[in-house]
Amino acid sequence: MGRAGAHPGAALGRLSVAVPVDAAGLTAWVTEFARLVHEQRDELTRLDAAIGDADHGANLDRGMTAVVAALEGGPADDPAAVLKTVATTLIKTVGGASGPLYGTFFLRAAGALDGGDAGAFAAAVRAGLDGVAARGKAEPGDKTMLDALTPACDALDAALAEGRDLPDALRAAAEAAAGGRDATVPLVARKGRASYLGERSAGHADPGATSAALLVQAAATALAGGS
Amino acid sequence: MKKLLNDPADAVADALRGMAAAHPELRVDHETRVVLRRDAPVRGKVGLVSGGGSGHEPMHAGFVGAGMLDAACAGEVFTSPVPDQVVAATQGVDGGAGVLHVVKNYTGDVMNFEMAAELVAAESDTEVVAVVTDDDVAVQDSTYTAGRRGVGVTVLLEKLAGAAAEEGRPLAEVADVARRVNATGRSMGMALTSCTVPAAGRPTFDLPEDEMEIGIGIHGEPGRRRVPLAPAREVAEMLVEPILADLDLTGGDGVIAFVNGMGATPLLELYVVYAEVAAVLEKSGVGIARNLVGSYMTSLDMAGCSVTLLRADEELLRLWDAPVRTPALRWGG
Numbered sequence: 001m002g003r004a005g006a007h008p009g010a011a012l013g014r015l016s017v018a019v020p021v022d023a024a025g026l027t028a029w030v031t032e033f034a035r036l037v038h039e040q041r042d043e044l045t046r047l048d049a050a051i052g053d054a055d056h057g058a059n060l061d062r063g064m065t066a067v068v069a070a071l072e073g074g075p076a077d078d079p080a081a082v083l084k085t086v087a088t089t090l091i092k093t094v095g096g097a098s099g100p101l102y103g104t105f106f107l108r109a110a111g112a113l114d115g116g117d118a119g120a121f122a123a124a125v126r127a128g129l130d131g132v133a134a135r136g137k138a139e140p141g142d143k144t145m146l147d148a149l150t151p152a153c154d155a156l157d158a159a160l161a162e163g164r165d166l167p168d169a170l171r172a173a174a175e176a177a178a179g180g181r182d183a184t185v186p187l188v189a190r191k192g193r194a195s196y197l198g199e200r201s202a203g204h205a206d207p208g209a210t211s212a213a214l215l216v217q218a219a220a221t222a223l224a225g226g227s
Numbered sequence: 228m229k230k231l232l233n234d235p236a237d238a239v240a241d242a243l244r245g246m247a248a249a250h251p252e253l254r255v256d257h258e259t260r261v262v263l264r265r266d267a268p269v270r271g272k273v274g275l276v277s278g279g280g281s282g283h284e285p286m287h288a289g290f291v292g293a294g295m296l297d298a299a300c301a302g303e304v305f306t307s308p309v310p311d312q313v314v315a316a317t318q319g320v321d322g323g324a325g326v327l328h329v330v331k332n333y334t335g336d337v338m339n340f341e342m343a344a345e346l347v348a349a350e351s352d353t354e355v356v357a358v359v360t361d362d363d364v365a366v367q368d369s370t371y372t373a374g375r376r377g378v379g380v381t382v383l384l385e386k387l388a389g390a391a392a393e394e395g396r397p398l399a400e401v402a403d404v405a406r407r408v409n410a411t412g413r414s415m416g417m418a419l420t421s422c423t424v425p426a427a428g429r430p431t432f433d434l435p436e437d438e439m440e441i442g443i444g445i446h447g448e449p450g451r452r453r454v455p456l457a458p459a460r461e462v463a464e465m466l467v468e469p470i471l472a473d474l475d476l477t478g479g480d481g482v483i484a485f486v487n488g489m490g491a492t493p494l495l496e497l498y499v500v501y502a503e504v505a506a507v508l509e510k511s512g513v514g515i516a517r518n519l520v521g522s523y524m525t526s527l528d529m530a531g532c533s534v535t536l537l538r539a540d541e542e543l544l545r546l547w548d549a550p551v552r553t554p555a556l557r558w559g560g
Contacts, residue, residue, distance in 0.1 A: 049424075049431045053280075053305045053446035058426040062303075091342070096280075096306040096335035100342055135338060188371070192334045195372035196365075196444055198451055 021121040021166070025223055026082045027071050033218035034064035040214060047207040051194035056098060056207040063094035063102070083110035083124070097136070097192055098208070101145060104131040118166035121223075122156050129153050136191060143189035143201065145208035152177035152216040167224035170216075177216035181209040228428045230528075235425035239281045239301055246288060250554050253291055259315040260308070262288040263298040267320045273392040273401045274298070274320030277329035277385060278313065279336050280305040282424070283445055286382065286524040289555030295389035296329075296553070304424055304527070305446045307335035313343030317355060325354035325398035327405060329385055331377025332361035333446075356398055358405040360384060362414045362535065364473045365442030365451050376444045379487050379535030380412035382523045383547075386556065390549035404546065408537060413474050415442065415466040416533030418489060419456075422447040422526050441465055443533075445489075445526045459496070463503030466534040471511055474538060481516035483547060484508065485535040488522030492530045497521065500532055508536075517547050523555065 037044070037060050044057030070089045071082065083106045091103035108131030109124040129149045133139065140150045155176035159169035184206040192208070194201040232238055239260065246262065247255035254263045268274060277287045278300030287299035297320035300308035317326045326347075330340045337359060344355045360377030388405040396404075418440040421430040424447060431447040434440060439462075442451030457465070476482065486501045488494070501520050508515060516539045524533075537543070550560025 045427050049427060051448075053448050054424045054427040054431045055303065055305050059303065059306055092309055092311050094306075095302045095309045095339060097333075097338060098335075099309055100335070100338040136334070190371050191373055193373070193444075193446065193448060196376060196451075197449060198372070200449060200451070 021079065021116045021118070021223065023077050023079045023082045026079050028222040029219050030064075030071065030082070030086050031068055032222040033215050034068045036214040036218055037061050037064045037211065040210075044207050044211055047205055047210055050204040051189065051197055051201045052207060053193055055096065056211065059094050059096055059098055060102075060211055063090045063099065066093045079116065080110045080113045083107075083113060098211075101132050101136055101208070104135040105129070105149075107131065118160055118169065121166065122153070122160055122169075125156065126153050138191040141187065142191040143184050143187040143194060143206045143209070144191050145206075145212035147184045147187075147206065148177040148180040148209040148212035148216065151180040152213075167220070170220040170223055174213075174217045174220040177213040181205055181213040184209045228423050228425070230423070230425060232425060235428065238425045239303060242281065242284070243288075243301060246554075252552075253288075253554070256315065256319075259312050260301045261298055261312055261316045261319060262291050262301065263316070263319050264291055264293070264296075267297050268322035269297065269320075270322045271324055272297075272322050272395060273324045273398050274317070274322060274326040275329060275385065275389055275392055275401075276300070276313065276316045276320060276326055277381070278302065278308045278316065279331055279333070280307055280446070282422075282527045283524050285555030287385070290382070290385050290389075290553050292551070292553030292557075294393050294549060294551035294553070294560075295385050295556065304426065307333065307339045310339050310343040310346055313340055314346050314350075317343065317347050317353060318351065321351075321353045325356065327388060327392070327398065327401055328355060328357040329381065329388070329405065330357055330359045331381055332359050332374050333376065334373050336377075354398060356402045358384070358388075358402055358409065360409050362409060362412050363444065364413050364415050364469045365444075378416060378445055379414035379485055379524060379533050380409055380537065382487070382519070383412060383483060383485060383535065383537050384408040386551060387543055387546045389551070390546035393549065404543075408543070411474070412535060412537035413470045414533050414535040415469050416444065416450070416487075416489070416531065417441050417462060417466060418443045418450065418526075418529055418531035420491065420528075420530040422490065422529035424527065439531070443526075443531065445524060447526055447529060459499045460503045460506075463500055463507055463534070466532075467504055467507045467536070470534065470536050471513070474536060476511070476513050476536070476538065481514045481539045482508070483517045483519070483537040483539050483543070484515045485519045485523075485537070487519075487524055487533045487535065489529040489531040489533070490522060490525035491528045492522070492532055494521065497532060500534075504534055516544055
C-alpha cells in the first residue's frame with residue numbers, strides 16, 4: 001500500500017507513451033476502474049463493515065459492471081459522452097451515497113472536459129472533485145472520498161505545472177491518492193454513516209477514500225500507455 | 228451465512244415478488260422496484276412517498292395502503308433507492324394535490340431524494356415537499372456528524388401524516404404534521420447481535436456473548452459504545468433516560484411509546500422491554516397515551532430493540548386512532 005510506483009507502468013517512466021485523453025482513453029480508464037473495483041470488492045465491503053453498513057464493494061461493483069456494459073454499446077468517439085454515460089449509469093444503478101457522489105464526479109467532469117490534452121483532463125477531474133465536495137457537503141479531513149481525490153488533483157496539477165507529462169503526473173496523483181487514503185485511518189469521520197460511530201470510526205481506512213484511490217490508480221494505469 | 232435465499236444478489240427482487248403475491252391490494256412495479264397502493268394516484272389526496280434501503284421490513288413497503296403511504300421505493304439492502312425509483316413513485320402517486328417525501332436522515336437517502344425532487348421539478352408541475360426524520364438521540368454532536376439518524380419516529384410519522392393526507396388536508400398541512408412529529412419524537416436503539424448483509428455473507432461485526440451495543444442505527448453498524456450485557460430493566464433505563472433528557476418531557480405529558488424489534492428478537496422479549504419502559508416512564512410521571520410493540524423497522528436478522536417516544540397531543544392521538552389498512556399496520560375502519 002502507498003507504493004503507487006510499483007505497478008508495471010512505472011518502470012517505463014518518462015519513456016511511456018501517453019494514451020491521448022480521447023473516448024478510447026477514457027473508456028480504458030473507466031474499464032480499469034471497474035476491474036479494480038471487482039478485484040477489491042470484498043476488501044471495500046470489509047472496510048465498510050468496520051465503520052459503515054457493509055455494502056460499498058457490492059454496490060460499486062454492481063454499478064461499474066453496468067457502466068462497462070453501457071459503454072460497450074455507447075458512443076465511441078465523444079469523450080464527454082463517455083463520461084456522461086458513466087455518470088448516468090452510476091446514478092441509476094448504485095444508490096446509497098456512492099451513486100450520487102461518483103455520478104456527480106463524472107457528470108461534472110463531462111461538463112468541464114474541453115479538449116484532449118493533459119490540461120483538459122486535469123481540469124475535468126478538478127471539476128469532478130468540486131462536484132463531489134458540493135454534493136456531499138464535505139471537505140478534506142472529514143474521512144470521505146475527498147481525502148483521496150483532493151491530494152490527487154493537487155499532485156496532478158503540480159506535476160503538470162512542472163512540465164511533467166501526463167503518465168508521470170498521473171503516477172504522482174495515484175501516489176498522493178494512496179497517501180490520502182492511508183491518512184484517513186486515524187481520522188474520526190464527520191460525514192456519512194461512519195460519522196455515527198464518533199471516536200469508534202478512527203483506526204480504519206475510509207471505504208470511499210479507498211475506492212477513490214482505485215479510481216486514480218486506474219487513470220495512472222490506463223492513461224499511461226505501455227502497462 | 229445461513230439464510231433462506233436463492234441468489235443473495237436477487238434478495239430484494241425475490242422479496243418483492245413474494246410481496247406482490249401476498250398482497251393483491253398493492254401494485255408492485257418490479258422494473259422500478261416501487262410498491263404502490265393499487266388505487267394510486269388517489270385524486271385530490273396528497274401522495275406520501277417513502278423508501279430507503281431494503282432489509283428493514285416491514286418498513287417501508289409494508290406501510291403502503293389506505294391511511295399511510297401511497298408508495299415505497301425499495302433500494303438494495305441497506306442502500307438508498309436511486310433517483311429514478313423516487314421519480315417513478317412520485318409520478319405514480321400524484322393525484323393533483325402534491326407529494327410528500329418522507330426521508331430518513333442518511334447521506335445517501337437525502338442525496339437521492341433531493342436529486343429525484345430536482346428531476347420531478349424539471350419534468351412536471353408536481354409539487355414535492357420533503358420532510359427528513361432525524362430522531363436518534365444516540366447521535367449527539369451533529370456539528371461533527373451527518374446529523375441524527377432517522378429511525379423509529381419514521382414509522383409513527385408515516386402513520387400520522389398518512390392519516391392527515393387521508394383526511395384530504397393540503398400538502399402544507401400534511402408536511403406540518405410530519406415536521407411536528409419529527410420535532411417531538413426521539414429514539415434510542417441497542418443490539419445483542421450483529422446482522423448479516425446477504426451480499427457480504429458474514430456478520431457485520433462480532434459481538435461477544437456477554438456484551439451489547441448501545442446507540443445503534445438500523446444498518447447493522449456498530450453503536451456508539453459497547454457495554455456489558457445487562458438485564459432488560461437496565462437496558463430500558465439506558466434507552467429511555469437519554470430520550471427523556473432530550474425531549475425535556477415532564478410530569479403530565481402523554482406519549483406514544485413504541486418498542487421496536489430489530490428483526491431477530493421475539494415478541495416475548497419486546498414485551499419484557501415494554502413493561503420496563505412503562506415502569507421507567509411511570510416513575511418519571513410520563514403517561515403512555517398509546518403504544519406500539521413489535522418489529523416494524525428492522526435491521527435484517529439483528530437481535531435488539533429500540534425505544535421511540537413521541538409527545539402526543541389531541542390532534543396526534545386522533546390521527547393515530549384513524550383507520551389504517553396496510554400489510555404491516557392495520558386497525559379501525
